[in-house]
Amino acid sequence: MRKQPVKAEEMHEVELMIGRILRIGVVVSAIVIALGIILMLIQGTGGYPNGVEPHGFGTIMQGVLALKPYAVMMLGLFLLILTPTLRVVVSIYAFALERDHLYVWITTIVLIILVIASIIGYLGR
Helix, strand or coil: CCCCCCCHHHHHHHHHHHHHHHHHHHHHHHHHHHHHHHHHHHHCCCCCCCCCCCCCHHHHHHHHHCCCHHHHHHHHHHHHHHHHHHHHHHHHHHHHHHCCHHHHHHHHHHHHHHHHHHHHHHHHC
């Protein structure tokens, strides 16, 4: 026996969750970037010599733990980039709840493209 499709109020809750994810992601990343700017104003430097900046996630996190302003701002930008990717992941979940298999596949392909583009961008620096 086939289960009933998801009710409209359940889908409304998923849409609200997606909206919250986007808002929270943007606000958190803005706060982190602002903290980096404040640290830079206090320290008077980005925390790295001229021409040197963290590239990998590990080096960014090391810089954040050392309170290097440029690394903190890079973390904020990373969070900002991650926000719409997380929205795509939640959309896959929402389409799966609706049992809309076509859109689950399409959105999964979009997620794969995002991940591949991120990897290529990371490796290409």
